[in-house]
Amino acid sequence: xxxxxxxIRRAPWLLSCALLLSACGPGKAPEPAAPQPxxxxxxxxxxxxxxxxxxxxxxxxxxxxxxxxxxxxxxxxRIAVRAxxxxxxxxxxxxxxxxEIGAGVAQARAAHDKARRDLxxxxxxxxxxxxxxxxxxxxxxxxxxxxxxxxxxxxNLGHAQIVAPADGVVLRRYVEPRETVAAGQPIVEIGQTGSxxxxxxxxxxxxxxxxxxxxxxxxxxxxxxxxxxxxxxxxISRAADPRSGTFPIEIELDAxxxxxxxxxxxxxxxxxxxxxxxxxxxxxxxxxxxxxxGDQHATTIFTLDGQVAHRRKVAIAFVAGEQAALxxxxxxxxxxITDGASYLVDGETVRVVD
Numbered sequence: 001x002x003x004x005x006x007x008i009r010r011a012p013w014l015l016s017c018a019l020l021l022s023a024c025g026p027g028k029a030p031e032p033a034a035p036q037p038x039x040x041x042x043x044x045x046x047x048x049x050x051x052x053x054x055x056x057x058x059x060x061x062x063x064x065x066x067x068x069x070x071x072x073x074x075x076x077x078r079i080a081v082r083a084x085x086x087x088x089x090x091x092x093x094x095x096x097x098x099x100e101i102g103a104g105v106a107q108a109r110a111a112h113d114k115a116r117r118d119l120x121x122x123x124x125x126x127x128x129x130x131x132x133x134x135x136x137x138x139x140x141x142x143x144x145x146x147x148x149x150x151x152x153x154x155x156n157l158g159h160a161q162i163v164a165p166a167d168g169v170v171l172r173r174y175v176e177p178r179e180t181v182a183a184g185q186p187i188v189e190i191g192q193t194g195s196x197x198x199x200x201x202x203x204x205x206x207x208x209x210x211x212x213x214x215x216x217x218x219x220x221x222x223x224x225x226x227x228x229x230x231x232x233x234x235x236i237s238r239a240a241d242p243r244s245g246t247f248p249i250e251i252e253l254d255a256x257x258x259x260x261x262x263x264x265x266x267x268x269x270x271x272x273x274x275x276x277x278x279x280x281x282x283x284x285x286x287x288x289x290x291x292x293x294g295d296q297h298a299t300t301i302f303t304l305d306g307q308v309a310h311r312r313k314v315a316i317a318f319v320a321g322e323q324a325a326l327x328x329x330x331x332x333x334x335x336x337i338t339d340g341a342s343y344l345v346d347g348e349t350v351r352v353v354d
Contacts, residue, residue: 037351040340042304043287045330050281051210052318052325053273058201060221060268062191063234063252065171070096071159073183076175083173087164087190094162094187101157108146108153115139115146168192171266191266197253199231199270202246210276211236217251217274221264230257233274273321283317283325289338291316291324299324302344304335304352311346 075097081087122139125131172189175181199219203211217231235250251272258264292300299316302309315327337344344350 037307037349038340038343039353040309040337040344040350041354042335042352043290043338045332045334045336046285046323047282047332048285048320048323048325049275049277050283050325051276053275053320054203054207054211055271055273056201056203056207057269057271058199058251059266060197060199060264060270061266062168062171062195063198063250064166064192064195065189065266066165066192067186067189068093068162068165069184069186070094070162070181071183072096072101072156073181073185074100074160076177076179076181076187079173079175079177079187081170081173081188083170085170086193087168087170089164089166091164092161093164093170093190096160096181098157098160101153101160105150105153105157108150112143112146112150115143119143162187164190166192167194196255197258197264198234198250199253199272200248200250201272202241202244202248204246205240208236208247208249211249211274212277215274215276217272219251219253219270219272221268221270223268224262227259227262228257230254231272282329284329284334285320285323285325286314286330286336287338288319288322288324290336290341292341302337302341303330304337304350307349307351309337309341309344309346309348309350311344 077095077097079094080091081093087093119139119142122131122136126133126136168190170188171191174186174188181187211233213233213236215233217233219229219231221227221229231251231253233249234252237248240247251274253264286301290301292302294300294313297315298313301312301314303312304310314330317325317327319325337350340350
């Protein structure tokens with residue numbers, strides 16, 4: 001009973017505390033913070049060639065390659081090199097048996113000696129009025145022919161060896177010692193050191209008319225998938241290959257773009273991307289990351305006006321690498337949204353980040 005009266009006496013004080021706490025409690029809930037603009041990345045529109053790049057595959061070779069052969073046929077005596085060997089200018093690469101050639105030289109020398117003696121006697125006889133002037137002229141002609149035949153035989157003997165025309169590397173060895181070869185049959189093939197590397201390829205007629213000497217190109221090899229080699233067009237054939245119907249061209253690799261540790265043996269298959277300069281016209285190029293949706297005829301991009309994104313429809317002329325060329329140009333200096341463009345709506349405020 002005493003406990004009950006004590007609680008009654010404390011009730012007014014408890015009521016006052018409750019009212020006071022109610023007055024000090026939280027009032028109206030605070031408003032939520034405004035959302036931040038969406039973070040995006042941007043890039044500038046670039047200018048590039050109006051024509052699509054030409055892509056073709058070819059085979060790597062030394063710019064100056066030579067197939068060396070004997071002047072005369074016969075039996076191969078010795079071949080001193082194999083594929084991959086380095087050679088110096090003037091070094092003997094192969095020799096042919098000279099027995100037959102030497103016999104030809106001896107025969108030609110004997111014939112010339114006889115013709116020379118006949119001419120000397122003829123001059124004495126002509127001085128004694130024994131033979132006519134016509135007969136003396138015939139003897140002179142015979143001596144001239146015999147001397148020419150001797151020169152030819154000696155020339156063949158001098159070419160019974162194959163010597164390196166310049167410093168280089170042996171690319172192929174076609175025959176072995178003791179084989180019988182014909183005159184002019186290739187024995188070894190060398191590529192000259194310092195002449196550079198070229199990619200030999202064939203272009204269709206619709207492409208070759210767009211290419212000019214000096215056009216820039218980039219070359220990739222499967223053997224070096226992470227490397228790109230700068231190059232330029234150095235030779236364009238004006239006649240099609242009758243077997244393939246394509247026009248042969250050569251693209252020379254820039255020596256400065258070849259790292260010291262990279263080996264480029266002849267025969268590597270490479271893929272060239274040629275930038276045809278055409279008449280000098282240009283197009284607007286945009287990154288592929290800036291394309292949101294659509295097809296070649298109508299593709300959506302977002303341009304930036306300050307911090308506001310604007311939706312825009314464009315048409316694609318062609319795709320070159322990581323960029324797309326537009327049918328109609330965009331003003332120079334136009335900024336495009338790349339990363340984040342897929343989530344935007346027209347007129348949305350954005351925040352550009354690096």
